[in-house]
Amino acid sequence: MNLNIALGILLLPAASAIICGLFGKYLKEKTGWVATGAMLGTLAITAILWGLWIVDSQGNSGYVPWGFEWIKVGGFSIEAKFWVDELTLIMLTFVSLVGSMVFIYANGYMHGDPGTPRFFAYFSLFATAMFLLVLGANFPMLFIGWEGVGLCSYLLIGYYFDKDFDGKITCADAGRKAFITNRVGDFGFLLGMLFVLYFFGTLDFHQLFKDGGAVAGFLGENGTAMGWVFTAIALLLFIGATGKSAQIPLYIWLPDAMAGPTPVSALIHAATMVTAGVYMVARCNVFYWLSPEAMTIVAIIGALTAFVAASIGITQRDIKKVLAYSTVSQLGYMFLACGVGAFSVAIFHVFTHAFFKGCLFLCAGSVIHALHHEQDMTKMGGLKSEMPRTYWTYLISTLAISGIFPFAGFFSKDEILLNTYLVDLNIGKTLWLIGVATALMTAFYMFRSVYLTFHGKFRGSEEKWMHVEESPNVMTIPLIILAIGATTAGLLGLPAWFPALPQHILPHFLDHGVTLQGQHLAEQFGMSAIERHHISHSTELGLAVFSLLVAVGGWALAYFVYAKNYPALPEKLRNNLRPLWNLSWNLWYYNMFCMKGVCGGLMALYRFILAIDQHIVDGVVNGAGRVAQAVGGELREMQNGSVQAYAVWVLVGANIVMLFLVFAL
């Protein structure tokens, strides 16, 4: 058996998308099981790939043998080729696993919706695009998947295309916002790709990054003189990542992305799409390693995004909005990790995050389902007794995302904070402090959502309470599986101080193959790369205890405010901290600035250009026409029937032409 089996990962969901799209009319709700079956098939193939990997004792990465030449012009060739290595395997694992859970859940969630076939066709297409993104062996293949997930998110976010989303914008608007914001990022990505092509002559990852590959050749030829090339490429690609992975300044689409059905949010926010940017940066770690400037910028953007998004999450009332901002915030952590050179830790956090965020969103969906599309947490409460499975899985995931020992998020987040603390940068400690502050806020707003949703008394209408019931098994079993993941995924990255068990399994696995490629190159060619200090295990343990205390502090605060003293204390806090509350509630006014300022301004500019087009550019043309008409009217007088006069004109005309030919040419 060879790696060609990996193609099945692309073909199964693609086939499912076609079947659901073309035969949805006849299959109706059965399309859900077609799509789910395909997704479980990809999970099985991923398991086989792992088997192959382990059997092959050398642990070789390699091209999938099958492929074809996609574009060829002269010596320029782009192959439709796929590549499997450590990073691909890790990505495939959680995409197929968490994806399968979301697909199963969606069968229950979408039950009774007349658009189900369309939904599953898009959903399968989404999975196909994500797998293509992960498996692609070169930039253009990655880009097809990259654009594909953008397209599918557009279609899925706008799934309720005839509905309003939150009064201000429609679902279709939200979808369009996502697509266009992503396109802004793609602009950077495209240019980055062209830079790579120009300087290195190939777009194939392995050809670029392998030892003795194109980048090494370039370094050997130019030494450190052309360092700006790496900075330019790294930053251009990062612009792409800020679009797809929702970082400052392009994060505005993600919170609106929950206009789609909740399983869509779970898929976009947890396993697919937003992870693409982190994946791409990790895949291209060479460019970042070779440019400490670019890495510093990535770290700063990541830390700021984490902080800003968490601060917004504190005041939101819509449960999905809280989760959406928490996603933005967690993605910020991942980029912070990339920026301090801990690419493998970033992927580790992507991995654990996929489980607990997937679980949180699906729980939120379960709640929303039970409350008939109520999303406002101030109208919830007390659901704990009625929806025990949803409650417990939500609670476990909250513990995980807040970084409470021993849940998965504790290990991955702590590893990020540790690496930030150790990084040899002037602003390293500032970034660490921002990270810690974010951790505090994360625990606070996440437990706030737990208390508002599940504890206390139900604050909605009597009628809604009557109908509250736990979701069916098809929805709660995926929750339980994801919650198990959220509890145990941390085992794959135990810290150095952890006794007895093997440590850093997943980060070491990645470092061995992919994520340290750039550091090796930097060392080999004497380029300066970002470095980290070393500290003793006991200090590491101390830092871990500290961050745990911070998380517990956030939890305690949330308990005090939202469980003990609700609703009096929140009310009082809101009134006393009005400016801060306004800032948070209004999303730092950034969304408004983008929509009204940037978009509004551009629209005005476009109307102005149109006016110029109609009145000036076209005005000249029509004016010329009018002048010609007028002149023609005058010239008509020349045709007076006198042959002598004609002869004179002919002579004059001929002379002008002659003069022109003689002098001008």
Added chain:
Amino acid sequence: MEHLTTILIFLPAAAALLILLLAKTKNDALTKGIALAATALSTLLSLAPLYSREFFSGAISLGDSVEWFSLGPITLTYTVGMDSLSLLMVILTNGLMVIAVLASWTAITKRLTEYYFFLLLLHTGMVGTFCAFDIFLFYVFWELMLIPMFFLIGVWGSTNRLYATIKFVLYTLAGSVLMLVAVLFLCFKAQAAGAANFTYQELIQLFSTGAIQLTAGQESLMFLAFFVAFAIKVPLFPFHTWLPDAHTEAPTAGSIILAGVLLKTGAYGILRFCLPFFPHAAVAWAPVICWLSVIAIIYGAATAIAQQDMKRLVAYSSVSHMGFVTLGIFAFTLEGLSGSVLQMIGHGISTGGLFLGVGILYERRHTRLMADYGGVAGVMKVFCVLMVIIVLASAGLPGLNGFVGEFLILAGTFLSDKLPNAWLFTALAATGVVLGAVYLLIMVQRVFFGPVTIEENKSLPDLNPRELFCMCALVAMAFWIGLYPKPFLSMIERSYAMKNIESRLGIEPREYTAVDYTSAAVSHAADAGEETLHAPDGH
């Protein structure tokens, strides 16, 4: 096979005459049937050379060359033929003509005979333009395209049709007259250099042997005279203002042909004549033309965003997309040139599809304003799916046709060594990718999404089989070019036109790092990296 080109050129004209002869029978079905049969037969015939190996040898073949008439010392010939560039354009023309005939099936109800007569005459003009290899014959076919289009817009257009059609004809004519002057001058020069006739091969031969000597000033002026004529057709900013008017007023078939084929004749002319004839002037003027192209890309997109009328929106989007074509051509790289030709074909398909879609809606509701629609997705489901695919193709989504052309153009521009500040042009052109998504999605949004607010839209019938066939054919082509463009690119690369451009402009294929896929399993980069870590040059 030998006279295939002649047959392809005159088959539509023969059908047009037949329609006129049978006009007395007043049999509308017969008229339409003849038109459909003629265009379909043309399409099938034009596919035949694809099966001939000799055809791709990079020469002009399958043609005829006979003396036409002599005017004193000047001998005009009827020389036609095809290289693979011509063939691609002819296939595009024929295919879109079938769709144009089908799009007119029920939309045209008055003066049927005359309508199909002019449509088929236009067909002959277009195929002739792509296949003429005598410079005068080219000019004749070039002008022949104008007359039928004048009537198609002027008689079967909508309210403001006269203004639009006169503007279209006069504007294009102004350019053609410039070209005529240049053609005449060129002929005098060629004759002085000992040309027996004015076939394309003869001229290119004289140019490449240096028999025709032009001063820099002469070459520059000649280039401009040709270029402006072609640029008006493309249309390149600021010569584009006839386009939105012509498109808006033209009947659906007219718009499809105008956007799909007529604009391409301009770019084709640049590739066939401007570049190989006047290479130095082309390089000298390239920065100006590239600036205009980049302006066209952004400006066209910006004005498209501000439109209320769907047809105007698509028309301005054409300005933006064709800006990519001229940019790619004047980057003087293989990637850019090939990308431009692919973009020409891709644009013909996706914009043809957009106009077809707008026409389908127009036939049902008799309005082009986006505000008169909304929520159509829930009513015309199949149409919505196909139309969204066409829109995405137009927006340059990878996997569909628009992306391959645009990507090659951007890459070709970026890699250009003849164009100063190539990176700047590339960066500016890439913004067109963002803006393209904006205006197209605005259209999708306003027309298809949201609730149905207007009563009449609640009962719009979905596509009938005829419309379904047209849309599906275009969608299939969009996928084909997007997923497997290699056959098209290889046809472009092996064309006589590209060979001339390469040799006259001294364009060399760029060398890339050889990509070696022979070993399916490659051992670890990191492992090997550690071994050689401290090895090289004794650091």
